[in-house]
Amino acid sequence: MITVQNLTKRYGDHVAVDDVSFVCKPGQVTGFLGPNGAGKSTTMRIIAGLTPATSGSATVGGVAYTDIPNPGTEVGVLLDASAQHAGRTGAEILTLSALTMGLPRRRVDEMLDLVSLSPKEAGRRVRNYSLGMRQRLGIANALIGDPRILILDEPANGLDPAGIHWMRSLLRDYANRGGTVLLSSHLLHEIEIIADEILVIGQGRIVTAGTKDSLLAGAGTRVRSLDDVALFDALRRADIRTQAVPDGGFTTDATPEEVGRAAAAAGVALIELRTGDGAQLEEMFLQLTADTQREQPTPQGAL
Structure with a gap:
């Protein structure tokens, strides 16, 4: 379970996250939606122990991420698929993770097979990977420790339609086996398909939250x-x-x-x-975050 309570993050006068509270439950995929700059990534970085909060708390499995002795075996994190060591091969990156966590070497091959990276691809340096291949490698790295919780920021970026379908099936199966998933995405249709619970954030605050049916009811x-x-x-x-x-x-x-x-x-x-x-989730999303959008609707007749 992920529990966020009254979380706030300030950078000088700028409030990136403003008194945010929510819970992600086991057995569910929680979709985290919001425009660019709304506070999604900052919130996820705080949960993963990479950014200190100004106030409030965020726990995973009941404790702060930084207090977990071997965090990769409890929480799988993918925040930026491009932040992997470009000079190492995919297999080397997974091997280092396995060694760090005290896992058997066979987990590397199991994860490469799970994310459909061939032996030839696993032997290539990451600088030569497409974004979609980096996403697959990042998901493998997040799952290698067999964690109970996944935190994924925009994992569908760079994936083709078949890859997106694969990822959706993977995360659905993970949640169905009791895992907790927090998934951010700007691909609203994908969130609509996979998410059990939806959080909508704008200007650092949770605008609305609930199941898809409850959010769209009365729309x-x-x-x-x-x-x-x-x-x-x-x-x-x-x-x-x-x-x-x-x-x-x-x-x-x-x-x-x-x-x-x-x-x-x-x-x-x-x-x-x-x-x-x-109604479509996209329509609801645009209405709820209208004040935070860079692009405003073009008035009829203006073109």
């Missing part, structure tokens, strides 16, 4: 008709705020009943009317 209504111009006018007259959807129709903050009554009063035939629990 409004998705509606579409054969005449979206007439539908827009009907909803506007009913004082229902709308947001256009690229493939047609609108999302609204109103209930399906309110939307349906407004459409019926205007004689607009609907071809889709459903609750927000079918």
Whole structure:
């Protein structure tokens, strides 16, 4: 289990992490979402004992990471796949980890096989690895000690679709066997697929947290008709705020009943009317972190 309580990190006047609290439970994948600079990586570095907190606490398995005698056998960490020694081979990096943790040499071959790095690839220097190969090596290094907890920052970067599917299956199986996973990603669709719990962070604070279903429930209504111009006018007259959807129709903050009554009063035939629990996580994420985004939506008609 990972437990974070009232965690704060300041760099001078800048507050990178602001009173953050959450729990990652065994048997679950916890997805950690937020724009660049929102505080995800800083939080994970504090949990992994690499950055001291200004205040608050972060524990893994009930103790601080720095107090674990042989941490690699308890907590697997991958924070930056590019931070591996470029002059060593993949096999050498895993061998050094195994020796440091007091593990048998066979774990190296087991991990190389697990992440599908061939003997030829394992014998190449890391400077010649693609980002996807470095990610696979980093995941192997995180798992070599057979830890109960995984902390992974953007592990899907550089992986092709087949690699992402492989990683998703690997982490799902790990959690199903009782492991605890904290996974950060900007790939919202991947988090939506794999995460049991979702944390959304913006400007250093947890904006919302919960299961995917609980976060998307009550997210409004998705509606579409054969005449979206007439539908827009009907909803506007009913004082229902709308947001256009690229493939047609609108999302609204109103209930399906309110939307349906407004459409019926205007004689607009609907071809889709459903609750927000079918909405995309990306839409919810952008709404919740709108104030922290560098890129603001382009006003209609501005192009």
